[in-house]
Amino acid sequence: MFIQQNLDHASWRFIREDLSPAQAAAPAFDDAAWETVTLPHCAHLEPSVCNEQWEGICWYRLRIMAEPEWEKKIVYLEFDGAMQKSEFYVNGKYYFTHEGGYQRFVVPLTNMLKPGEENLIAIRLDNRPTCNCPPGQPWESLDFCYYSGIYRSVRLNVKEKIHISDPLEVNIEAGGGIFLQTLNADEQSARIRCSAHVMHSTLYGEVWNLPQKADTPVPCTLEIEMLNADGVPAADKITMEASIRPNMDHTYCTEFDVASPRLWSPDTPYLYTVRFTLIHEGKVLETQTVRYGIRVMTFTRKDGWIINGKITPILGTNHHQDFPQIGNAAPDTMQRRDAMIIKRAGYNLIRLAHYPQSRAFLDACDELGICVMAPIAGWQFVSYNSTFINNVLRDCRELIRCERNRPCVALWEVSLNETYPNAWLQEEMHRIAHREYPGEHCYTCGDVYGLFEGWDVLFNRTKLNNREKPVIVREYGDWSFGGGKSTSRRTRKDGEYDLLRQAWNYQWSHNRMPTEDGYIGGCTWCMFDYNNGLRDLLCECGDGDNYRYPKYKYYFYMSQGTKEPMVYLATRREWKEKTVVFSNCDEVELFLNGKSVARQKPDGGENTAYHTTGNPNWETVLRPWELDGLTVEIYNGGNCENLAHPPFTFVGLPTDDGELKAVGYIEGKAVAEHTVRTAGEPAGLRIDVREDGVPITDDDIVFVDVYLVDANGTTVTDNELNVTLESSGNVYVIGESCRQMEGGIVSFVLKVVKKEGFTLKACGADFVSPEWTM
Numbered sequence: 001m002f003i004q005q006n007l008d009h010a011s012w013r014f015i016r017e018d019l020s021p022a023q024a025a026a027p028a029f030d031d032a033a034w035e036t037v038t039l040p041h042c043a044h045l046e047p048s049v050c051n052e053q054w055e056g057i058c059w060y061r062l063r064i065m066a067e068p069e070w071e072k073k074i075v076y077l078e079f080d081g082a083m084q085k086s087e088f089y090v091n092g093k094y095y096f097t098h099e100g101g102y103q104r105f106v107v108p109l110t111n112m113l114k115p116g117e118e119n120l121i122a123i124r125l126d127n128r129p130t131c132n133c134p135p136g137q138p139w140e141s142l143d144f145c146y147y148s149g150i151y152r153s154v155r156l157n158v159k160e161k162i163h164i165s166d167p168l169e170v171n172i173e174a175g176g177g178i179f180l181q182t183l184n185a186d187e188q189s190a191r192i193r194c195s196a197h198v199m200h201s202t203l204y205g206e207v208w209n210l211p212q213k214a215d216t217p218v219p220c221t222l223e224i225e226m227l228n229a230d231g232v233p234a235a236d237k238i239t240m241e242a243s244i245r246p247n248m249d250h251t252y253c254t255e256f257d258v259a260s261p262r263l264w265s266p267d268t269p270y271l272y273t274v275r276f277t278l279i280h281e282g283k284v285l286e287t288q289t290v291r292y293g294i295r296v297m298t299f300t301r302k303d304g305w306i307i308n309g310k311i312t313p314i315l316g317t318n319h320h321q322d323f324p325q326i327g328n329a330a331p332d333t334m335q336r337r338d339a340m341i342i343k344r345a346g347y348n349l350i351r352l353a354h355y356p357q358s359r360a361f362l363d364a365c366d367e368l369g370i371c372v373m374a375p376i377a378g379w380q381f382v383s384y385n386s387t388f389i390n391n392v393l394r395d396c397r398e399l400i401r402c403e404r405n406r407p408c409v410a411l412w413e414v415s416l417n418e419t420y421p422n423a424w425l426q427e428e429m430h431r432i433a434h435r436e437y438p439g440e441h442c443y444t445c446g447d448v449y450g451l452f453e454g455w456d457v458l459f460n461r462t463k464l465n466n467r468e469k470p471v472i473v474r475e476y477g478d479w480s481f482g483g484g485k486s487t488s489r490r491t492r493k494d495g496e497y498d499l500l501r502q503a504w505n506y507q508w509s510h511n512r513m514p515t516e517d518g519y520i521g522g523c524t525w526c527m528f529d530y531n532n533g534l535r536d537l538l539c540e541c542g543d544g545d546n547y548r549y550p551k552y553k554y555y556f557y558m559s560q561g562t563k564e565p566m567v568y569l570a571t572r573r574e575w576k577e578k579t580v581v582f583s584n585c586d587e588v589e590l591f592l593n594g595k596s597v598a599r600q601k602p603d604g605g606e607n608t609a610y611h612t613t614g615n616p617n618w619e620t621v622l623r624p625w626e627l628d629g630l631t632v633e634i635y636n637g638g639n640c641e642n643l644a645h646p647p648f649t650f651v652g653l654p655t656d657d658g659e660l661k662a663v664g665y666i667e668g669k670a671v672a673e674h675t676v677r678t679a680g681e682p683a684g685l686r687i688d689v690r691e692d693g694v695p696i697t698d699d700d701i702v703f704v705d706v707y708l709v710d711a712n713g714t715t716v717t718d719n720e721l722n723v724t725l726e727s728s729g730n731v732y733v734i735g736e737s738c739r740q741m742e743g744g745i746v747s748f749v750l751k752v753v754k755k756e757g758f759t760l761k762a763c764g765a766d767f768v769s770p771e772w773t774m
Contacts, residue, residue: 001073002286003158008039009699010062012150016043018057025089025122031061038699040329043083043125043148045735048324048546049538050531053145060123060150064113071115074159074201076169077107080152080359083328084133087124099133099391101146102355102377104402106168111204125149133391134416135354136381139533143379144320144354147327152358160285161201162220162244164278167401172197174436175251178276180405181439182294183255186309190261190294192235195253196222196276202247210247217243221279222252226272226292234258234272263308264293264407266348267563269369271407291366293407299443299457301470304520305349305410313644314521315561316349317342317543318475321357322530324546325735325749326701332360333700338548339364340693342527345543345554346561349410351474351523354379354417356399365408373445373474373523374399374409378416382425389425392416396429400436411445411457412437420450430454445472460516473513473522477506478541480616489540490551491529492743493719496574497634502541503553503570503580504634507647508610510560514642524557547703547747548692555582559645565671567664572717572743573678576655580635581648585664585671588648593658602646605638679717679744680710685762685769687725689750696774700752701734706762706769708744715744721764725750729758 013034015024023029044054066075079086084101087094090112098105113119127148129138139146157166167177176197183191198220202210224238235258242250262270271291278286298306305312319342323330335358342350350370355377365372376395382388396414403409414429426446433444445457453466459474478488490502506524513522529542538546543554555568559582567583581588589599609615611632616622640646657678664672686707689696696702706723708716724738725748734749741764752758755774762769 001158001160002163002288003156005156007062007077007154007156012037012039012041013061014041014043014058016056016058019059021087021089021094021122021124024059024061024124025094025120026092027120034061039154040151040331041149042151042327042329043127045325046145046147046327046531048736048739050145053139053531053533054148055128055139055146056126058125058148060125062121064119064121064156066113066115066117066119068116070113070158072161072203073110074161074163075109075113076157076166077109077121078104078155078157078166079107079150080104080154081328082123082125082150082152083127083146083148085126085128085130087126089120089122089124091120099130099387100377100395101127103395103398104168104359106166108169110201123150131383131385132387134376134378134381134388134395136383136388137379141380142533143539145322145327145531145533147329149327149329151327151329161203162218162278162280163199163201163286164276164288165197165199165249168398170197170199170249173397174438176401178288178290178405180274180290180292181441182296183439185261185263185294185296187263188260190258190263191255192226192258192294193253193255194224194274195251196224197249197251198222198242198244198278199249200244200246207247213246216245218245219280220244220250223277223279224254224256225275225277226256226258227275228262228272229270231273234261258294261294264295264369265307265310266312266369266371269293269367269407271366290405292405293366295407296441297410297443298441299411299470299520301468301518301520304470312348314349314472315347315557316351316472316521316523317347317527317557318351318353318523318525319357319527320353320530321361322528322546323749330358331699331701332358333694333697334702335360336364337692337694338528339368339370341544341548343368343370344562344693345558346563347557348561349373349521349523350527351375351413353526356402362403362406362408366406370408371410372408373411373413374403375413375415375417378419380418382416382419382421392425393428393432396432397436400433404437411443413445415446415455418447418449420447420452423450423452423454426450426452427454447474458518460519464518467518469518470520471516471518472520473516475525476509476513476522478525480509480622481505482622484535486541491540491545492551492745495743496572499552500570500575500580501634502551503556506553507556507643508639511607511639511642512615545747548690549703549705549745549747552582556647558582559584559647560643565664565666567662567672567674569660569662569674569676571660571676573657573660573676574717576653577651578635579650579653579660581650581662583648583662583664583672584645585666587665589663589665590650590653591661591663592654592656597653598650600648600650603637603640603649604646605636605640607639607641608636677712677714679714680712682708682716682718682767683711684709685723685764685767686713687760687762687769687772689760689772689774696752696755698752698755700755702750702752704748704750704760706746706748706764708741708764708767718744723762723764726761726763727758730754730756731758731760
């Protein structure tokens with residue numbers, strides 16, 4: 001018997017108050033006045049621009065009915081994330097403390113519960129930073145927000161004493177649980193190595209009888225099957241036998257071949273299912289499945305990123321799990337929508353900045369074909385006390401043990417971001433990764449400003465001593481263009497020219513980076529705007545705002561990475577000196593009010609300096625007089641020789657109002673088009689509920705956009721109108737229900753209790769939208 005129960009919708013009780021354990025952890029304590037919540041849960045709703053994050057103590061209580069048969073079972077809770085120091089009490093007694101807010105951890109309850117009775121689990125949660133675990137940086141000095149609460153899922157697991165272990169249940173190097181590795185693979189065959197760790201646990205009180213059972217065999221059978229996406233066997237079934245006496249364990253190991261495998265890659269993310277069935281005396285004790293993609297990856301200085309023998313250009317970005325109002329506490333559907341947005345832009349590599357991220361997000365990356373740099377938590381802080389060091393090394397081990405079977409993980413960033421600790425610590429982190437993931441397909445990466453260059457893939461730095469390893473630019477496009485006043489930090493409110501300047505900064509950088517010695521790819525900073533403790537405003541350099549609404553920069557990268565023909569007019573008809581079109585087509589033709597006014601091929605001019613005084617580099621920030629917009633010409637027709645698809649810059653077009661349409665051609669055939677219209681006078685409001693490729697479900701959270709439109713439905717630029725979103729039925733607005741427009745658009749966060757039976761209406765000044773009903 002193996003029971004796994006999701007506890008997200010259990011009767012969690014919550015209070016944001018620093019009560020004493022004698023009160024809050026006591027089974028007899030009356031928590032009727034506490035709030036009833038579901039998970040994921042943020043302990044404090046923050047404003048969309050979070051200038052002062054809440055920090056403090058909160059409590060959660062959960063009552064669990066332990067069935068009588070659990071008395072001889074293995075029972076544990078599995079937390080995907082809780083911020084960030086968690087004290088556990090079981091039936092009023094202190095149990096233990098877990099430190100760390102981002103990685104999955106388990107809470108063993110075997111021998112702790114009272115069978116046949118209701119048991120109380122009380123958790124005292126403290127989200128304040130601590131020098132005992134990373135990141136450790138005080139929030140006001142941190143370039144993101146910790147936020148709060150049990151912000152990811154919790155599961156209850158009940159297993160037989162003979163069971164497949166969880167890799168976090170034990171501490172076995174490159175072991176515990178299930179471990180799959182592709183040793184080699186091509187289109188003809190693949191060789192897979194597989195191990196599964198099985199424990200025969202002993203309950204407290206049984207150990208005194210073990211000598212009497214020393215010679216008694218306990219036969220256990222493990223069956224392994226690999227199935228394709230249709231459920232058909234893709235390899236011969238494997239059956240292995242072992243005798244596992246009480247209080248002992250055994251690791252089943254084998255290798256097998258898969259003929260004509262469907263290989264996993266960003267373009268073809270094919271997933272198999274590997275099924276493990278544990279049997280004792282003819283009884284199935286447990287069945288576990290692992291989704292697995294067969295692929296091999298290498299990184300070399302000469303050829304770059306090679307997936308299944310094919311050179312793959314890197315198009316990367318960074319991703320924070322920051323969401324407006326709810327912080328980190330986003331449901332699985334929102335996590336998947338983020339991945340869908342990133343995939344649609346054409347990115348094939350995401351750096352998970354700067355901590356392990358949601359299981360649902362990584363599941364989506366496996367399914368959609370987006371590779372990731374998987375990091376431990378860290379940001380510009382190190383403490384050499386033994387607790388901090390031990391937690392850092394634990395994080396390295398557990399990161400790999402949790403995510404090693406994912407095809408999406410390309411690189412292990414077992415490095416404290418921008419921290420540069422003493423070399424001995426970095427060397428040990430690198431060694432841990434290779435011990436936990438032995439073989440030739442493990443690649444570490446990390447910062448090198450501390451002069452340590454032992455990672456397999458180096459992050460960029462001028463004057464690198466190593467001339468043999470590949471180099472990735474881990475963050476680009478933002479800081480170099482003005483630091484905290486970067487001209488890459490722009491919003492719809494700033495207008496068309498500034499949004500184009502943001503896109504130009506990234507294009508200029510993206511084009512220049514391949515000239516750097518050893519460069520094999522880079523990751524933009526950052527995918528979405530995000531909150532942080534360093535400044536009073538959002539960091540606004542994202543491809544999209546913090547509500548995930550795209551800026552022009554998003555479409556520039558789409559033109560570089562997507563395989564589908566696309567064309568996008570990056571204009572609101574405000575800046576008529578130039579018209580910029582992002583496209584992956586051979587030619588683009590423009591039509592103004594139905595008449596062709598220009599047709600041309602992509603830009604092909606020479607590379608130019610960013611500024612008359614020179615160029616920013618990855619360590620030097622431009623000065624104010626180099627950012628004045630007068631001595632920097634954007635979209636000059638050049639700086640595109642290293643781009644997969646240069647933009648199309650049109651100059652001297654007629655300035656008449658009306659409809660402007662771009663048509664993209666490939667080999668002379670029209671394959672894509674995009675139209676913008678000059679806006680008239682405001683006439684009303686329009687509501688759009690954004691699904692982003694993931695249908696709305698019960699117990700969901702979605703973004704709702706409200707547009708100020710003219711009589712033809714064209715968005716009217718406005719930065720002043722305050723809009724209120726009203727809701728009725730099975731939904732409610734989370735946090736701010738009245739917000740100011742930016743560029744004629746304003747977004748809200750909507751909680752969907754039930755996916756049907758609700759109505760939305762937007763009001764602003766004299767405008768009222770039609771009702772939006774589902």
